[in-house]
Amino acid sequence: MEHTNEERLKKEFQDMVKKSAPSSNFLKDCLAAFVVGGFICVIGQFVMNFFIGLGIPKEDVGYYVATIMVFLGAFLTGLGVYDNIGKFAGAGSIVPITGFSNSIVAPAMEFKREGFVFGVGAKMFVIAGPVLVYGISSSVIVGIIYYIINLFK
């Protein structure tokens, strides 16, 4: 009897958790995304200030920041650290450029056994490919529109 009571209580509690979960999880997700995403950008700012301090011209410093951040994202993914951050941080770890390199390394590692061409080489671009396709294509369209507008100026 006691046992079934306990079971019933557990079930009731689980139902209660389920009901209250969506809204509190949503706020928790948002806070985690904000803090982790912001923190990754603070690291980026640190890298930026470091290279400005070394006397790198302002217009070139972005190259250094992108390279270092992409490296960090890829390395931490390889170590298995980045995916653990991702479970907690959600968009906070997806939206920064470190998330872009995570999206390259994770599937490439996963499909390594399918070979170095169709495994690693192809699966690297499962997510990065579409990002480059839409990003670069839309920038070409921007360039063409900008060119046409300038013709009529």
Add this chain to the structure above:
Amino acid sequence: MDYLRAFIVGGTICLIGQILMDKTNLTPARILVSFVTAGVILGAIGIYEPIVEYGKAGATVPLPGFGYSLAKGTIKEVEKYGLIGAFTGGIKATSAGIAAAIFFGYLMAIIFNPKAKS
């Protein structure tokens, strides 16, 4: 001050991504694609520039910053070289990020193996 601004601007961009993920059915891949494309459009119409000036790395490290660089590079090259700049500018401006992503991505995928899912 740089760091506080980077934290707030970068955090806010990620927060927008989180809200989209929780409230719509957008998958992470779609978030990435839409954020880069949004960055290109906002960069082209001049809205993202002031965000970069204020937030610095907070605006350039998130993926809309990648789109912003693509648009900015394209416009700069069109001004300099004409129509061919539409094809050269974007990748020139983002060359370091793209090459680093491919090179380090490949390297890390070769060196490391996936961890057992916990």
